[in-house]
Amino acid sequence: MFALFDEHEAILMPTPGFELLSHAIEMRSSIRCVFADTEHLKDQFASASIPELLAAFEDAINGALAQGLTVRAIFLCNPHNPLGRCYEPSVLRAIMAFCETRGLHLVVDEIYALSASEGRFHSTLTVSGTAATNVHVLYGPGKDWGLCGARLGCLITRNHELLRTLEQTARFTRASSLAEELLLSIFSDHEYTDSVHIPALRKRLSLARACVMQRLTELEIPFVEPHASFGIWIDLQRYLRFFCQNSSASREAQLARYLLSRGVLLMPSDVSSSQRHWFQSINPGLTMVEAFHTNDRGAFRLNYAVDAEMLRNGMDRFERALGELKVTHRPRAKRLSK
Numbered sequence: 001m002f003a004l005f006d007e008h009e010a011i012l013m014p015t016p017g018f019e020l021l022s023h024a025i026e027m028r029s030s031i032r033c034v035f036a037d038t039e040h041l042k043d044q045f046a047s048a049s050i051p052e053l054l055a056a057f058e059d060a061i062n063g064a065l066a067q068g069l070t071v072r073a074i075f076l077c078n079p080h081n082p083l084g085r086c087y088e089p090s091v092l093r094a095i096m097a098f099c100e101t102r103g104l105h106l107v108v109d110e111i112y113a114l115s116a117s118e119g120r121f122h123s124t125l126t127v128s129g130t131a132a133t134n135v136h137v138l139y140g141p142g143k144d145w146g147l148c149g150a151r152l153g154c155l156i157t158r159n160h161e162l163l164r165t166l167e168q169t170a171r172f173t174r175a176s177s178l179a180e181e182l183l184l185s186i187f188s189d190h191e192y193t194d195s196v197h198i199p200a201l202r203k204r205l206s207l208a209r210a211c212v213m214q215r216l217t218e219l220e221i222p223f224v225e226p227h228a229s230f231g232i233w234i235d236l237q238r239y240l241r242f243f244c245q246n247s248s249a250s251r252e253a254q255l256a257r258y259l260l261s262r263g264v265l266l267m268p269s270d271v272s273s274s275q276r277h278w279f280q281s282i283n284p285g286l287t288m289v290e291a292f293h294t295n296d297r298g299a300f301r302l303n304y305a306v307d308a309e310m311l312r313n314g315m316d317r318f319e320r321a322l323g324e325l326k327v328t329h330r331p332r333a334k335r336l337s338k
Contacts, residue, residue, distance in 0.1 A: 001029035005029060005073070007031070009032070009071070010031060010064050010071045012071050014053075015036065015037055015038055015039050016039060016293055016299070017082075017293045034060055034071055035293050036056045037059075043085075045091060053094075071104065072105060074095065076106070076108045078123075078124065079228030080229065084227060084229040084233070085224070086122065088122070097129070099134055104134065105134045108138065111139060111140050112143050114144035115230065116202075117205075117209075117228065120227040133159040135158075137156040139156070140153035141186075150175070150182065152179055205304075208308070212304040215318075215319070222235040231301040231305075234299070234301075236298045237297050237299075239325060240255060240298050243255060243258075251298075252269055252297070253268055256300070262321035263321075269294045
């Protein structure tokens with residue numbers, strides 16, 4: 001991002017969004033993330049929502065300008081994290097036109113591309129207008145190939161000035177030769193990638209999605225139906241009443257802590273900086289997670305990208321934990337104001 005922005009400029013991201021993305025952008029590039037409130041839209045990924053989606057972008061840009069921030073780009077995750085949805089081609093075209101008109105760059109992270117169900121994902125590279133020099137697509141093997149440790153990624157762009165800049169700066173973050181050879185070997189084996197890995201990945205994820213959605217439906221837990229990625233966005237708001245709001249921990253964090261004590265780790269939407277210590281005790285890699293930049297109280301991301309037996313065991317634990325919660329915790333009475 002530092003190659004596209006001047007210091008302290010801003011990039012726009014729709015909500016909800018994965019906080020580690022915004023954290024990495026802000027810390028590495030010294031730019032600001034501005035968030036467009038798009039959660040109220042019925043389906044921000046569908047063509048019917050284009051006018052409202054672009055209006056939300058416009059409001060966020062104007063709001064940033066009022067604070068002295070200049071928005072230079074829009075950042076999308078397609079497929080989306082944490083909602084697991086894919087943008088329709090018409091929506092991508094509309095956003096590209098919006099960026100072109102306002103002189104903005106469009107950066108699209110497609111790291112979950114191969115996880116999508118057949119026919120759901122449309123790459124930005126396949127949308128007419130991608131030849132524009134302000135459209136940039138990111139991809140890496142960390143998700144679809146399970147190779148986070150390879151520390152490799154790629155940028156696809158027609159902006160030659162940007163490419164020349166990155167050619168000069170990339171030498172400071174070069175990947176190891178071993179990682180390069182590994183990826184070259186895998187991606188060169190088209191029979192394996194096209195006939196084995198990708199079909200198996202999609203089949204396993206589709207079965208896992210179907211399983212977790214069935215269990216959530218049986219538990220009467222609302223969720224956003226995912227088409228891609230590894231997580232499902234669920235609504236546990238009705239369980240927040242078993243916990244009281246206090247200054248040290250949000251009710252979402254208290255619910256997450258309770259579930260953890262029952263062997264279930266879910267990522268809550270609200271984890272403030274004062275609550276990071278208990279995430280650190282679970283996994284140091286989670287210490288930077290504050291939230292998903294959402295106003296949805298009680299929202300959690302449930303990861304279903306595990307083998308079938310582990311998923312069944314996890315959902316069984318989840319069901320037992322929620323059942324025990326109703327027995328062991330009494331709903332907190334609300335204090336009436338005088």
